[in-house]
Amino acid sequence: MGHIQKAPKGEIAIENNKGRIRLRWRYNGKRYPLSLPYAYSPENMHYATIKVAEIELDMMKGCFDTSLEKYKPQKPKPVALLPEKKTLPPNPVVTSLHELSDKFKDWTKNIRNINIDHSVDYYGLYRVLVRWVNIPLGEIAGTMNVENWSVSTYNRRLNMLSAFLSWLKDSGIITSNPLLHVSSRRTKGQDKQQKKNERRIPLQEREIFDFLEAMRLDTYCHKCSPVKHSFYYTFLKFIFLTGVRNAEAVGLRVRHINFDLNTVEISEAFARTNKGTHHAARISKDTKAGNVRYLPMTDELKELLLKQVHSKNPDDFVFPSPKGLSIDDRMLQRRVIKPVLVQLKFGNRDLYVARHCFGTRAVQQGMALTDVAYLMGHTTIKTAINNYVDVSRPAVALPKTALKSSDNLKKVANGDV
Structure with missing residues (x-):
């Protein structure tokens, strides 16, 4: 509704x-x-x-x-003299999947109250419907099964399409929802957790240090490059130190930095849209989970930010682009981060690996999962468990216990242990 x-x-x-x-x-x-x-x-x-x-x-x-x-x-008024006529249900107005594309845009705007141009998920599904030319509505489940989608993408699009088709049915545009009884997918194999993205496998501590040093010293920057790699050093180091999302770092403004309380407020993001990742295509919005969090400022982080916000206005970006606009993280990934990682022989990782490095490092150092979830902006600890807690490594010992003998059992019962 x-x-x-x-x-x-x-x-x-x-x-x-x-x-x-x-x-x-x-x-x-x-x-x-x-x-x-x-x-x-x-x-x-x-x-x-x-x-x-x-x-x-x-x-x-x-x-x-x-x-x-x-x-x-x-x-x-009912006509008593005329016999009741039995009529067959009318044929659905829509018979092919590509005919649903315009109605999907109307549903997204009027029912879901979402601007399709600002939503990657809804716009992506709209493009899929446009591409499904002359495919009968009844074959939508089979058509989805042959698409090369990940499990999460399949399940997300299944839920959206099923809700959309239910609305079409209630509106009388189609006679039934062919996805009503289609179940979500589960991953197959040895474990049923989400398949790890190889581009986001965390870097080791030494690898992080080597990468940031290569950026700071312009080790692999072309001598004729108009913008040196070192320009992005503080931006990249900030993400590795805090684990914030790319759009949260891009949209961080000077007013979010409080040196009196030693906190960094993460309350909004300057997010990309379907129109691109450049400054004009981005929009200001809430964080992904819609929450606000305050990151404690370490001495290292404070020193980095003091230099970065010096003589800037409250609404200025903390990490602007060379032209004073927002950083285009996609172009930064393509033109700077990837070439440097390849030169260092660290594989093809994307910028989001910094967030995974932060979460993994926090868990490995024994930080409480509730603290990890808060710092990373998760609504529950389930995300932290699924992404950063590794249960595949063999255990080296059993948990300690005082129950070593029958004598100890008596001591426990008496409250002596």
Whole structure:
């Protein structure tokens, strides 16, 4: 159901009430609701606007019917003499998957209240529907199975498509949801945890040091390069030290740094959109989990940030690009990070590996999982467990216990141990 917005006094709001159109308004200090027997869809909006115009006209004339009987849709009178006709259900309006693309955009905007141009997931699925030309609606499950998608991508798109098709069914556009009983996928193999992304396998401590030193000293930077690698040294070191997400580091502003409290506020991100990763394509938004966290500032981090925010305004980026805009992390990955890692023979890793290095390092050093989850902006410790706790390594010992003999059992019972 879409979000309900309160209409200004005297105006009538058109709402989605469990998939059906409902009108709500105030008149002379009293609230009035009126349900219409039409599915909440773009195709049926004209019924609602006609009814709104009728009610508003009566309110202006002063002949508003407070019982609402005048405005209720008239039910057709049954004809007793004519035999009841049995009609077959109408054929669905939509028969091929690519015909759903425009309706998917309407559903995303009007029902999910999401700007499809700012959502990688929804825009990606929209492009998939456009690509599925002349594929019958009934073959959608089989079509999804032959796509080369990861388990997480398959499950995410299955959930979105199933919700979308259920809305189409309720709107009368299709007769059934062919994905209603399709189950999510599970990973196969020795363990059922998510498959690790090789580009995000954590670097060792020495490898992190060597990488950052190569950046600081411009070891592999071309002598004719207009922007030296060392320009990005503080940005990269900040991410390795804090484990923040790329967009959170890109969008960090001077006002988020508090040297009196020695904290770094992570409350927003300057996120990429489907239009690209350059400054003009990005938008300011909440963090991925929608939470705010405060990172304690170490001496090393404080020294780094003091130099970075010197003589800047509160709304300035802490880590601007060479042109004073936001850093394009995708171009940074392609033109700087990847070539340096290849030269160091560390493999093809992406910038997000810094976050995985932080989480793994925190767990290995014995930090409580609740603290790890907070510092990394997770809503639960489950994400930290799935990504940073390695249970494949053989245990070297059993946990210690005082129960070594029957005598010790008696001491435990007596409270002596």
